[in-house]
Amino acid sequence: MITKKTYFSYLLIVTLLLLYSCQQKSSINKKEAYNKAKVDKLIAIADTLFDNNKLDSAFYYYNEAIFICVPSKDADNYISTLNRMAIIQQTHGDYAGTEATITKALPYTKYVKNQLHTWNLYVTLSTNYLETYDYKNAILYNQKALQLNTKNWRKLAAKNNIAVALIQEKKYRQALTILLPIETKKEVMRDESFYGSILANIGLCYFRLKENENALGYLNKALEIRKKVKSPYGLGKSYFHLAQFYEQQNPSLSKEFILLSYKEYGKINYVDGRLSALKMIIKNSSNKELKDYSAIYINLVDSIDEVRQKAKNQFAKIKYDSKREKEENLKLKTHKAENELKLERQKNRNIASYIIIVLSLCLILILYYYLTSKAKREKIEAAYNSEIRISKKLHDELANDIYHTMAFAENKNLSLAENKIQLLNNLDAIYSRTRDISRENCTIATDENYVLLLKDxxxxxxxxxxxxxxxxxxxxxWNEIDKNKKITIYRVLQELLVNMRKYSEATLVGITFKNAEKSILINYTDNGKGIETDKIIFKNGLYNVESRILKTKGQIDITSSLNEGFKAFIKIPV
Structure with missing residues (x-):
């Protein structure tokens, strides 16, 4: 029987142990100090690459900085870096990727010290919406930029952006009410590039409103300013607007301007501008000239589509690889912390032992209760782990067998005796597998009937x-291959085929087996709708495929993209 005195001693000792343990655990789990110097270094490297137009490499270093940056502590770096990444994606025509990148930064604008970073973020996002024809949101984010505490010329730039969106919405009068008041602002007139853009936009509004005299005056004035600035982009815009202006009244002059526009855009390889100019050239050409420019247009479209798709895949891969590397590092840190925690627990046990010796028999009883409680916890944990393992087996093995049997029933004529018998045999096999799961026995036949079973x-x-x-x-x-590897091959192919039937909408599936360098090579391919590369491992039920293959020390390489089919290369050592 435990007396009050003994019980008080027990509480005192346990409290001291808990305090000591918590103190040690706190020191072990203490987060590493934020390494701002490393973030600044990565951003500096990326900025240099960005300025030298090496955008792919710049994106990689920006992404590395993002993964170690703590946004709540360093919001300025976090937001400006994500904005640069978004601009790179936007430059390559990846507007969906741009929006996904920017939205990561929006929750942390409240921590920003310099509102210039927030202004840049809003303007980039508004440009993205403008390019994707979402003019309402383009205007909204420029209005948000207007509300920020920034220099006056930035506010004027945001107003110009709003006017551009209104022009796209064909609200020319409304756009003029914004543009005309800012035309004479000192900040605008000092910046010739900005001034030329304002004049060009005003001229375009008057042209659309069929006020040709005003339109021509502004368009010519914008052209003269842009000639002084020597901006190929601005000149290309001005020549394009003048070509549109003269298209009906002076076709030959219009063609001269559109050819000049195409030439200026070509100097900076501005593809969208070149495509717009080519459309107008083709519209006003005939015979061999029409054929030549049409061929150029088709080749340019094909080329830019290919380049943009490769860029999207590359940026997605950079993000995915960084994410996976971060997760692996986190696992290693967690493992290290657990080992240190185990060492501290061992120290605590030693301290408890010393105290037990001093307090003699009463503390032996306390230790007994402690060990009994621990054993109960371990027993509960073991039961929980066992339930998880059984649940996983039910999903990985039994569910696939049921789906296979359903597929057999759908595709076979069950009025035939042999098919009916086969169906019953399959159901019997499912029953047997259900029973065997409780015994943790594998039910796939790996004897001489394996090939027949796999083929079936x-x-x-x-x-x-x-x-x-x-x-x-x-x-x-097959007789020389390990039993577990046979089971793995069976389950992996079964998982791939189940995913094919459920999701891919494929009409053609090819599976090829080869022997090479003491390994089995399996090529799986289908012509289905595919999946996005950055979701291959963690979505679509393919996690189990990778897990099974890695347990055999094998390799798997999956390539896929939307509407491009699905391919998997599997290598399993014999």
């Missing part, structure tokens, strides 16, 4: 609208 499983996924092509299965010496 694969063919079961065929439908009238799905063609399955299987090559090289018989060329593998």
């Amino acid at each position: 499983m694969i063919s079961g996924f065929g439908k009238s609208n799905i063609n399955l092509i299987l090559n090289g299965l018989e060329s593998i010496a």
Whole structure:
């Protein structure tokens, strides 16, 4: 029986142990100090690359800085870096990626010290909406930029941006009410590039309103200023507007201007401008000239589509690789912390032992209660882990077998005796597998019937609208392959085929087996709708595929993109 005195001693000792343990645990789990110097260094490297137009490399270093930057502590660097990344994506025509990057920064604008970073963020986002024809949001974010405490010329720039969006909405009078008052501002007239842009926009509004005399005056004045600035982009815009102005009344002069526009855009390789100019040239050309410029237009469209798609994939891969590396580093840090915590717990046990010796028999009883409680916790934890393992087996193995049986029932004529018997056999196999899961036994036959079983499983996924092509299965010496690797191959192919049936809408599936360098090579490909590269491992049920293959020390390489099909290369050592 424990007396009050003994119980008080127990509470005192346990309290001291807990305080000591918490103190040690706190020191172990204490977060590392924020390394601002490293963030600044990465951003400086990226800025240099950005200024030298090496955008791919700049994006990589910006992304590295983002992963170690703490936005609540260093919001200025975090937001300005994400803004630069978004500008790079925007330059390559990846408007969806731009929006996804910028939205990460928006929650941290409240921490910014220099509102210039927030202004840049809003303007980049408004430009993105303008390029994707969402004029309402383009205007909204320029209005947000207007409310910030920045220099007056930035406010005027935001007003000009609003006017540009209104022009796109064909609200020319409303745009003029914004542009005309800022035309004579000192800040505008001092900046010739900005001034030329304002004049060009005013001229365009008058042209659309068919007030040709005012329009021509402003367009010519904008052209003269841009000639002094020698800006190919600005000159290309001015020549394009004048070509539109003269298109009806003086076609030959219009063509001269549009050719000049095309030439200026070509100097800076501004693809969208060149495409717009080419459309107008083609519209006003004939015979061989029409054929030549049409060929140039088609080649340019094909080229830019390919370049932009590659850029999107590359930026997505940079983000994905950085994310995976960060997660792996986090796992290593967690493992290290756990080991240190275990060492501290061991120290605590030693301290407890010394105290137990001093307090003799009463503390032995306390230790007994402690160990009993710990054993109960471990027992509960073991039961929980066992439930998770069984649940995972039910999903990974039994669910796939049921889906395979459903596919068999859909594709086979069950009025035939052999198919009916096969269906019953499959159901019996499912029952047996359910029973065997409780015994943790594998139910896939890996004897001489393995090849027949594997072939039957694969063919079961065929439908009238799905063609399955299987090559090289018989060329593998299956009797020499480890039982667990056979099971892995079966389950991986089963998982891929289930995903194909559920999600891909494929009509053609090819699976090829080869022997090479003491390994089995499996090439899986289908012509389905594919999936996005940055979601391959963590979405679409493919996590189990990678996990199984890595357990056999094998390799898997998956390539896919939307509407480009799905390919998986698997290498398993024999």
